[in-house]
Amino acid sequence: MIKIYKGNILYTETSEKFTIVKNGYIAVEEGIIEGVYSQPPEKYKNILPEVDTKGLIIPGFNDVHVHAPQWVNAGMGFSLELLPWLEKYTFAVEGNYKDAEFARSSYSLTIEEMKKNGTTRASMFATSHSEGTKILIELLRKSGMGALVGKVNMDRNSIEGLMEDTLTSANETVELIEWMNSTKNNDNVDYIVTPRYVPCTTAELMKKLSEIVNKYNLPVQSHLDENKDEIKWVKELHPECRDFTSVYNDYGLMPKGQTVMAHCVHCSDDELIMLKEREVMIAHCPQSNANLSSGMMPLRKYMDAGLKIGLGSDVGGAHSLNMREHIVETIKTSKLYWTVFPEYKPVSFSEAFYLATKGGGSFFGKVGSFEKGYQFDALVIDDENLINEIPHNLEERLERFVYVGSHENIVKKYVAGKLI
Amino acid sequence: MIKIYKGNILYTETSEKFTIVKNGYIAVEEGIIEGVYSQPPEKYKNILPEVDTKGLIIPGFNDVHVHAPQWVNAGMGFSLELLPWLEKYTFAVEGNYKDAEFARSSYSLTIEEMKKNGTTRASMFATSHSEGTKILIELLRKSGMGALVGKVNMDRNSIEGLMEDTLTSANETVELIEWMNSTKNNDNVDYIVTPRYVPCTTAELMKKLSEIVNKYNLPVQSHLDENKDEIKWVKELHPECRDFTSVYNDYGLMPKGQTVMAHCVHCSDDELIMLKEREVMIAHCPQSNANLSSGMMPLRKYMDAGLKIGLGSDVGGAHSLNMREHIVETIKTSKLYWTVFPEYKPVSFSEAFYLATKGGGSFFGKVGSFEKGYQFDALVIDDENLINEIPHNLEERLERFVYVGSHENIVKKYVAGKLI
Numbered sequence: 001m002i003k004i005y006k007g008n009i010l011y012t013e014t015s016e017k018f019t020i021v022k023n024g025y026i027a028v029e030e031g032i033i034e035g036v037y038s039q040p041p042e043k044y045k046n047i048l049p050e051v052d053t054k055g056l057i058i059p060g061f062n063d064v065h066v067h068a069p070q071w072v073n074a075g076m077g078f079s080l081e082l083l084p085w086l087e088k089y090t091f092a093v094e095g096n097y098k099d100a101e102f103a104r105s106s107y108s109l110t111i112e113e114m115k116k117n118g119t120t121r122a123s124m125f126a127t128s129h130s131e132g133t134k135i136l137i138e139l140l141r142k143s144g145m146g147a148l149v150g151k152v153n154m155d156r157n158s159i160e161g162l163m164e165d166t167l168t169s170a171n172e173t174v175e176l177i178e179w180m181n182s183t184k185n186n187d188n189v190d191y192i193v194t195p196r197y198v199p200c201t202t203a204e205l206m207k208k209l210s211e212i213v214n215k216y217n218l219p220v221q222s223h224l225d226e227n228k229d230e231i232k233w234v235k236e237l238h239p240e241c242r243d244f245t246s247v248y249n250d251y252g253l254m255p256k257g258q259t260v261m262a263h264c265v266h267c268s269d270d271e272l273i274m275l276k277e278r279e280v281m282i283a284h285c286p287q288s289n290a291n292l293s294s295g296m297m298p299l300r301k302y303m304d305a306g307l308k309i310g311l312g313s314d315v316g317g318a319h320s321l322n323m324r325e326h327i328v329e330t331i332k333t334s335k336l337y338w339t340v341f342p343e344y345k346p347v348s349f350s351e352a353f354y355l356a357t358k359g360g361g362s363f364f365g366k367v368g369s370f371e372k373g374y375q376f377d378a379l380v381i382d383d384e385n386l387i388n389e390i391p392h393n394l395e396e397r398l399e400r401f402v403y404v405g406s407h408e409n410i411v412k413k414y415v416a417g418k419l420i
Numbered sequence: 421m422i423k424i425y426k427g428n429i430l431y432t433e434t435s436e437k438f439t440i441v442k443n444g445y446i447a448v449e450e451g452i453i454e455g456v457y458s459q460p461p462e463k464y465k466n467i468l469p470e471v472d473t474k475g476l477i478i479p480g481f482n483d484v485h486v487h488a489p490q491w492v493n494a495g496m497g498f499s500l501e502l503l504p505w506l507e508k509y510t511f512a513v514e515g516n517y518k519d520a521e522f523a524r525s526s527y528s529l530t531i532e533e534m535k536k537n538g539t540t541r542a543s544m545f546a547t548s549h550s551e552g553t554k555i556l557i558e559l560l561r562k563s564g565m566g567a568l569v570g571k572v573n574m575d576r577n578s579i580e581g582l583m584e585d586t587l588t589s590a591n592e593t594v595e596l597i598e599w600m601n602s603t604k605n606n607d608n609v610d611y612i613v614t615p616r617y618v619p620c621t622t623a624e625l626m627k628k629l630s631e632i633v634n635k636y637n638l639p640v641q642s643h644l645d646e647n648k649d650e651i652k653w654v655k656e657l658h659p660e661c662r663d664f665t666s667v668y669n670d671y672g673l674m675p676k677g678q679t680v681m682a683h684c685v686h687c688s689d690d691e692l693i694m695l696k697e698r699e700v701m702i703a704h705c706p707q708s709n710a711n712l713s714s715g716m717m718p719l720r721k722y723m724d725a726g727l728k729i730g731l732g733s734d735v736g737g738a739h740s741l742n743m744r745e746h747i748v749e750t751i752k753t754s755k756l757y758w759t760v761f762p763e764y765k766p767v768s769f770s771e772a773f774y775l776a777t778k779g780g781g782s783f784f785g786k787v788g789s790f791e792k793g794y795q796f797d798a799l800v801i802d803d804e805n806l807i808n809e810i811p812h813n814l815e816e817r818l819e820r821f822v823y824v825g826s827h828e829n830i831v832k833k834y835v836a837g838k839l840i
Contacts, residue, residue, distance in 0.1 A: 072808050075823030076816045078751070079768055093810055102809065290752035293766060295759040319748070319823040328739070331498070332710035333756070339715040340760050346713060348499055388492050389522065390513055396496045403495030403739040 003028045003417070004044055007053040007380065008394050009036055011370040015303075015354035019370075020394050025049070026057065028376040031417025036370050051380055051412065056398060059368050060120025060377035060413060061323035062360035065221070065262040065283035065312025067125045068136055068149075069094050069103075071110040075319040078291045082227040082317075085292060087159070090316060094127040094152075095161040103132035104139070110321070111143050116407045117322040120377040120415045121146035121364045123221050123260055123283075123312075125194055128152045128162050130172045137180060141187045144420030146364055146377070148219060150194025151176055155205045158196075170208040177216055188364075188416055191216075192260075197223035198234045198247050210252030219258035219363075222248065225271065226263035227294050245271040254278045260363055262312055263288075264302070265295045272305055281308045281363045284355065286329040288317030296337045299330070300344035303351070310360020311352075324402045327352045349399055380412035381405070423448045423837070424464055427473040427800065428814050429456060431790040435723075435774035439790075440814050445469070446477065448796045451837025456790050471800055471832065476818060479788050480540025480797035480833060481743035482780035485641070485682040485703035485732025487545045488556055488569075489514050489523075491530040494736040498711045502647040502737075505712060507579070510736060514547040514572075515581040523552035524559070530741070531563050536827045537742040540797040540835045541566035541784045543641050543680055543703070543732075545614055548572045548582050550592045557600060561607045564840030566784060566797070568639060570614025571596055575625045578616075590628040597636055608784075608836055611636075612680075617643035618654045618667050630672030639678040639783075642668065645691065646683035647714050665691040674698045680783055682732055683708075684722075685715045692725055701728045701783045704775065706749040708737030716757045719750070720764035723771070730780020731772075744822045747772045769819055800832035801825070 005028065009021040019036075027034040027044055035041075051057070073093035077085050097103045114122060124140075124147055126133040133151040140147045151173060155166045164172075177191050193213050195201040201209075213220055225231055225244050234244045241247045245267065248254045257279040264282045267275065275282065284297055302309060311326045320326070327349075335346040347355075361368020367375050383401050386409065392400070401409055413420050425448065429441040439456075447454040447464055455461075471477070493513035497505050517523045534542060544560075544567055546553035553571040560567045571593060575586045584592075597611050613633050615621040621629070633640055645651055645664050654664045661667045665687065668674050677699040684702045687695065695702065704717055722729060731746045740746070747769075755766040767775075781788020787795050803821050806829065812820070821829055833840050 073810060075820045076812070078819070078823070096809065106808075287752075290756050293755040293759060296756055332707075335713040336710050336716055336753070336756060339713060388526075389516065390493060392496070399498070400495045403498070 001029070002034065002044060002047060004040065004047045004049040005051045005057055005378070006049040007051060007055060007057040009057050009370065010394060010398050011059050012350055012354035012358055013369060013371055015351045018350050018395055022394060026370060026376070028417050031376055033370055033372055033374045033376050035372055053380055053382065055383050056381040056394070056401065058379050058381060058398065059357040059361070059370060060379050060415065061118050061356050062310060062364065062368055063114070063119045063122040063313050063323055064260050064281060064310035064360040064363055065285055065314050066122050066321070067314070067316055068107055068110045069097050069127050070316030071113060071321060072106045074316040081229065082292050082294060083229055091159045091162055095159065097127040097129050097132040098161060100131055100135060103135045107136045107139050111139055111145065113321045115143060115145060115413065115420065117324070118379045118407070118410045118413060119145070119321065119323055120413060121361065121367060123148045123192060123363065125221070126151050128154055128164055128169070130176055133176060134179065137189055140189045144415055144418055146188035146415050148190050148192035148221070148364070150192040150221060152194050152196050153205060153209060154196040154200035156202050157199050166202060166205045166208070169205055170212065173209070173212055177212070177218070192219045192221050195222050195253060198244065199230065199237060203251060206251035206253055213253065213255055219260070220253050220255055221260045222253065222262070224248070224261040224264050225266045227292070228266060231266060243268060243271055245274050249274060249278065254280060262314060263294065263297070265289055265297045272302070272307065276305065276307055279308060281310055281360070283312035284309055284330065285312040285314035285317065286333040287320065287326060288314035290333070291319065292317050296333055298337070298344060299334050299347060308362065309355055310363060311356045323356050324405070327356050327402055330355060376414055376417040378414045379410050381409050382411045383409055421449070422454065422464060422467060424460065424467045424469040425471045425477055425798070426469040427471060427475060427477040429477050429790060430814060430818050431479050432770055432774035432778055433789060433791055435771040438770050438815055442814060446790060446796070448837050451796055453790055453792055453794045453796050455792055473800055473802065475803050476801040476814070476821065478799050478801060478818065479777040479781070479790060480799050480835065481538050481776050482730060482784065482788055483534065483539045483542040483733050483743055484680050484701060484730035484780040484783055485705055485734050486542050486741065487734070487736055488527055488530045489517050489547050490736030491533060491741060492526045495739040501649065502712050502714060503649055511579045511582055515579065517547040517549050517552040518581060520551055520555060523555045527556045527559050531559055531565065533741045535563060535565060535833065535840065537744070538799045538827070538830045538833060539565070539741065539743055540833060541781065541787060543568045543612060543783065545641070546571050548574055548584055548589070550596055553596060554599065557609055560609045564835055564838055566608035566835050568610050568612035568641070568784070570612040570641060572614050572616050573625060573629060574616040574620035576622050577619050586622060586625045586628070589625055590632065593629070593632055597632070611638055613638050613640045615642050615673060618664065619650065619657060623671060626671035626673055633673065633675055639680070640673050640675055641680045642673070642682070644668070644681040644684050645686045647712070648686060651686060663688060663691055665694050669694060669698065674700060682734060683714065683717070685709055685717045692722070692727065696725065696727055699728060701730055701780070703732035704729055704750065705732040705734035705738065706753040707740065707746060708734035710753070711739065712737050716753055718757070718764060719754050719767060728782065729775055730783060731776045743776050744825070747776050747822055750775060796834055796837040798834045799830050801829050802831045803829055
């Protein structure tokens, strides 16, 4: 059955500019976009639109890197850099997720905050607790959000209560995948293999996870080249590998086109070549990279090199789950980068919007755009309170919503055609 | 009469660290702080506290640079740099303030947004319209906020509807000052002379404004060294002056200890010496400096040089009137600066908090701290929804409120002892 959504339609088929249809129509069949029209085609003339708005209709936001357990403790300890911060704040809060009640109430807050702000899909780290991860998966299924979720694997350099035995870590991962497969019920929540990062996973565990990735044909998420001390540590831990990227690649944890790596602030040119060859999605996390003093990722350089890039909130390294804020951070940081390195021009509003929608969306399938064949993940924006007597064009209205609007402007959210 | 405020008290007597009194007492007499105590002194034992909270009591925020008319249009056109952005967006919206109704409704939104977010004092630009400025002053008086407000003076390089004749600009300024003096009624709203910036004010107008400053003993606010094209333009306009800072100084618009200059991103060492000698308050505006690609102000360098510094939202170069967001921007930007220029270490949370309270507050008198003799400008924070089972100390709770909290956590606001 065809459904029609009418409004001012904006999306980024390419990053260079918005595709804009004023008072346009989106036709959707079984959750898949059939077409976008400025006039309703004859055959759809008798269909009453599901939505008829004077506001905006835009793709939903995709958060390609977020730690679901850390939201309840976000915004603290940012005087520290990555390694001491992980130990003092991150591991400390994650330990609590062995308690099912804590997990249920805390994960509920995370999901509520993400949905409220228009995140329709996310690639999520849980903790190393299997039961807590199941609770997160069940809550996500109920929420209607799309997500890739993984229990964190870590069998070294962690703390009591989070650290796992190698075999248990692998076995619990398999058990979780099997449970997820057996309980799947027309939802958009799937498993992603989630080694925390090289310093927390032994070579043996990485090998076992690689077997799981191959057996079940699963994607992988982890962290890469975030902080200089971290990079040095990885070098010490793995003298047998060329660099940080090679550790994942050598141990079989970079399935082609199915890997997302967060941060990538300090990649060498050799590493960039490997990331491109493996079609790795880079999760750009500018707010976290500032909070933890990690640095400015050379975004324009990576874009020019044709790398796949999406935006990650990276809560708890960041303090916001709101992807509009991360679009703004992306633009601001690229401008500051340009003032220091003038050979790399800042990214535009459409480029940053693209990263948060179609760029990151590609990790979830045909997601993040309104082209024919894409899943209908969409937000309906009522921006009446943001406009005034001064005439604004549609791109300016979207810019104002992103910079100044609030979650209250998002009046409807769809994932794969379903109202959530 | 003594009033007592009980709660967890945090403030920054010096920037290096918080002064913290757990379950403490602030004694206030006629709006002035008499003392902060961990136990109530014998003589106050029978006084029922005005406030008795398990939350936090902190100084109100001071915004030392904001354009009140631009809030209704903020968040647009940020692909442009300063000069084209001013022309296309800023001047366009300011033209509307010749209409009293537009001015009243738009300024009301600005004040509401500032109060809601805990800004208790601000140094504000209005527009060049006298009537509109009177409306802003009346609204501020009604709001209870503390403010310095000036009608903008500009007699060159502006647009029809904003540009003034030199004599009219000066005369209307005097008339406004006289009106303000004659209608003052125990409020905290005062006049500040407001030449827009050098490219918009002729030498003749600057001289006339200088006479007004001297005659009425008034402070001055303007913009300085924000953008490289702007600096080049000032050089062309004033070959008779050594640099941008000297233009203001040579024309008598830098009254000692009574001047606030916004941005100061690209000051030379000569200019820094002059700013220090004139005891100029630098309004640091990191969000605007990123949005308009102006650059990163060398904050640590200026702090080490002993300059006076406060935080400015600089809406509409910024998109937020929320000073917590500008504290966070200050910290993040200084961290990114450090990753490029490692000789300048990032500012800490207490240092940024100091800038937003006692640092900027000094421009309004004894404001921004809870030391004896300071005006009681304060916020009562109920942060119950931000804390969880994990134990946090008071500084961590404040950090979490600043990074993750919302205006809804601010349950009471005081200016000079009055509940607003």
